[in-house]
Each structure stands twice: as C-alpha cells, then as structure tokens.
Amino acid sequence: MAVKDYIREKFFPHIWCPGCGHGIIMGGLIRAIETLQKEKNDIVIVSGIGCSSRICGYLDFHTLHTIHGRALAFATGVKLSRPELTVIAPMGDGDAFAIGGNHLIHAARRNIDITAIIMNNNIYGMTGGQYSPSTGYGEFATTAPYSNIDHPFDFVNLAIGAGASFVARTTTYHVTSMIKIIEKAIMHHGFSVVEIMSQCPTYFGRKNKFASAVEMLKYYRDHTTPIGSKDKKNNPDLIERGIFIEKEMPEYCDEYDKIIKMASKGE
Amino acid sequence: MTKKKKMKPNIKREWCKGCGICVEFCPEDALIMDEMEKAVLAYPDKCTGCMLCELRCPDLAIELV
Ligand code: SF4
Numbered sequence A: 001m002a003v004k005d006y007i008r009e010k011f012f013p014h015i016w017c018p019g020c021g022h023g024i025i026m027g028g029l030i031r032a033i034e035t036l037q038k039e040k041n042d043i044v045i046v047s048g049i050g051c052s053s054r055i056c057g058y059l060d061f062h063t064l065h066t067i068h069g070r071a072l073a074f075a076t077g078v079k080l081s082r083p084e085l086t087v088i089a090p091m092g093d094g095d096a097f098a099i100g101g102n103h104l105i106h107a108a109r110r111n112i113d114i115t116a117i118i119m120n121n122n123i124y125g126m127t128g129g130q131y132s133p134s135t136g137y138g139e140f141a142t143t144a145p146y147s148n149i150d151h152p153f154d155f156v157n158l159a160i161g162a163g164a165s166f167v168a169r170t171t172t173y174h175v176t177s178m179i180k181i182i183e184k185a186i187m188h189h190g191f192s193v194v195e196i197m198s199q200c201p202t203y204f205g206r207k208n209k210f211a212s213a214v215e216m217l218k219y220y221r222d223h224t225t226p227i228g229s230k231d232k233k234n235n236p237d238l239i240e241r242g243i244f245i246e247k248e249m250p251e252y253c254d255e256y257d258k259i260i261k262m263a264s265k266g267e
Numbered sequence B: 001m002t003k004k005k006k007m008k009p010n011i012k013r014e015w016c017k018g019c020g021i022c023v024e025f026c027p028e029d030a031l032i033m034d035e036m037e038k039a040v041l042a043y044p045d046k047c048t049g050c051m052l053c054e055l056r057c058p059d060l061a062i063e064l065v
C-alpha cells in the first residue's frame, strides 16, 4: 500500500506549521507500519492533547483522540480488552512526561505491550510555547523569557528507570533509522518508549534562535551520535541515539490472562 | 529487456508548505524552491531516487513515482 492509503486525505494539508517535525514522525510511523504489513484494522492509535496528538485525526486506523496526559490510560484499557490489537500511543513531551508522567512510569513498570512514541519538541506548542519538562536549563520559552531555571528530564533514563523493556531515541533528521526503530518498537512484546526529537520551529525555534526548521534538523544532525560512538567519548555533550534497552520480560496482558485462568480453575 | 525506470519525486504543490527541508538535505541538490516558495525537482537527471526527500517531508507532499 502507499502512504496515501494510511491517511485521511480529506484533512490534508494538515494543520501543523511549515517544517514541524510532527509530520516527519507521522510519515515515519506510516512507513514502519507499511513495512510490517500490519492490517489497518488491527491498529489502534491513541493520543492525548497537544500539537502532537493531532496525529490521530490524520491517520486512517482506529484512532482515539483522548484527554491531556491520559493517552496511556485509554491505551491500557484498549489493550487489556483486546490484547490481539497493536496499540500505539503518540504523545508530546509535556503530555507524556508532565501531565501524563504517572501513567507513563506505571505503564512501563507493568510492561504492557503498548508502543509509546514521544514526539519531543521541548515545548508546549499548541498553547503558545510554554516550557515543558524537556525544555533545557538556560533555554527560552514564552513562560521563561529570562531563561528556564528548571532542569530537563532525560526521557531515556527515566523510561529505563521506570522499567520499560524497550527504550530508544532518534530524531526527525535521522528518518531511515527512525523508521527501523519504530518497527522494532512495535514488534517488541512489552512496553516500548521511543523518544523522537522533533522540531517546533514556531515556538521552540523562534525562542531559541533557530532561524528555521532546516537549522533545527542540522542541530539534530550535528549534536547527536550513535550510542557508544567514539565521538561521544571525545564530546560528552553529544546526545546519544539508538536502542538503549531491548529485553524480554513477562508482558502484562499475558500475565493477566494467566491470573484469569488460575482464578477460574479455583472455583 | 527494458531498463527499470528510476523513481523520481512527485511534489504535490497544494500540500507543500515551503519549509525547504527537502531542498536543503537532498544529497544531490536536485531540488530547488521556486518563486512561489514551493519545492520543485529542477534537475531530474541529478536525482538518484534515494527517497530522503519523501521521508523527510513533514507534509507528506512528496512521493517517488
Ligand atoms: S506550534 Fe510547534 S509543534 Fe505545534 S504545529 Fe507549530 S511547529 Fe508544530
């Protein structure tokens, strides 16, 4: 199938600003699903609120556009009732790690088979550029006009610490590896967290002196490096990308099923 | 035996928002922005069909055909 077979064309051109990274992530997700040859009917996309969460409107799968920070709560419900479905939750950085931070850590701890895609643009775009939990110390936002004094979360370390069994990071510049990582995350039987660094030229870019989306992509190209590379040793400030954790662990729906069987026998 | 035709980008002008990403990162400099700030394949002979413009277009405006 072609990309157009996976989208609701009547809503295009989409609402995202020129150069917004979220469109690149949507394209990557579509191509990963296309490669995996998943049936459209077997896929459920669950999003919360924010620029990122608009993705639900554009993708032609089963889609749930839910409430702020709660995508994973809805996704957990869907997955527990219909474990055979592929459940993917694309979320923004604030949506996933501020408003929905608790849902995220507990979904990770349970190891429920959901793919969480964090579209991390380091800002709240939809509401006008407020700083988010991934806005860096010293960076700017409409609510941090003199610079941000909060320190950002490292989403990868946080997800690993919470027990996610698949954790990866990539960027919108590195599209081909992004697609492969999303494929692996979807195939992984357990909770997967994929952080994708994504440009918001309109707010994060303007506030932080990036002239354009192109400049932001160049930044991702020049300031990231594959995990464990030589460059990282020479320049510890480089951000690592790739798959950090990929391990087998009992999956929540499987375990829940066992409990049901045990309990029914006990009658 | 017919030689397989190389795939080239087809750009949907109504969807292109002129971000310039495809133009900037085309490894062969085959694309340019026109006076309407829309991307066009100005040098089709340079294009190797690498797909990068299609994959990086935030507006899904490019399809290799
Ligand atoms: S405000 Fe930022 S995140 Fe939202 S659509 Fe525009 S560029 Fe994208």
Ligand code: SF4
Pocket (backbone or CB within 6 Å): A019, B011, B015, B016, B017, B018, B019, B020, B021, B022, B023, B038, B039, B056, B057, B058, B059, B060, B061, B062
């Ligand atoms: S990447 Fe897409 S939206 Fe941006 S200039 Fe090229 S065709 Fe237009």
Ligand code: SF4
Pocket (backbone or CB within 6 Å): B009, B025, B026, B027, B028, B029, B030, B031, B041, B046, B047, B048, B049, B050, B051, B052, B053, B054
């Ligand atoms: S397919 Fe590759 S070489 Fe051809 S225009 Fe696109 S980016 Fe350039």
